[in-house]
Amino acid sequence: MRKSTAAAISVAWGVALGGTFACLLPYLLGEWHFHRPLPYWGIAQAVGVLLICAGLVPEVQSFIDFIKADGTPVPVASPPRLVVSGFYRYVRNPIYVGFLVILMGQVLLFGSRGLLVYAVVAWCVGAAAVRFYEEPTLARKFGAGYQDYRRAVRAWVPRLHPWTPGPGSSITRGRPAAGPGTRRPRSPLR
Secondary structure: OHHHHHHHHHHHHHHHHHHHHHHHHHHHHOOOOOOOOOOHHHHHHHHHHHHHHHHHHHHHHHHHHHHHHHOOOOHHOOOOOOOOOOHOOHHHHHHHHHHHHHHHHHHHOOOHHHHHHHHHHHHHHHHHHHHHHHHHHHHHHHHHHHHHHHOOOOOOOOOOOOOOOOOOOOOOOOOOOOOOOOOOOOOOOO
């Protein structure tokens, strides 16, 4: 896939999904109204704005990592190799984690208990999607490489230090990871 096509699809996907689940649904649920549940809530609102901005960083960087890997975050146009760069070196689901940080920022910005409930429900839905669709799909597609990665990098809580595939890892940078039934090229160093 051409990088320009991958970028256009990724931006459209991000705007459609992010706009729907981070903006439109909370607005339609009537939760985008400013409340000040406690004195000095302005400090919490400032922290909320910072969290929203911070949550956008792993989302945007992850989309860029997908494009660099010749694919998009859209499941039907995913990269041919396992993405293990950028924020994926710290946590397996940086897009979901970034989304949750954005929602928690909204909770503080708007002072809304309803948004807190929405964030919990969104995390449950995301965790179910990861557990029952994404992980089995990645395991089938990338085999041992994904299993190595999965053992080394947690799903939801970021590592303190970035993970790097070791010399014995079945993940190869810059080449598609070997899946079941796929022959890996021999290394000249073996």
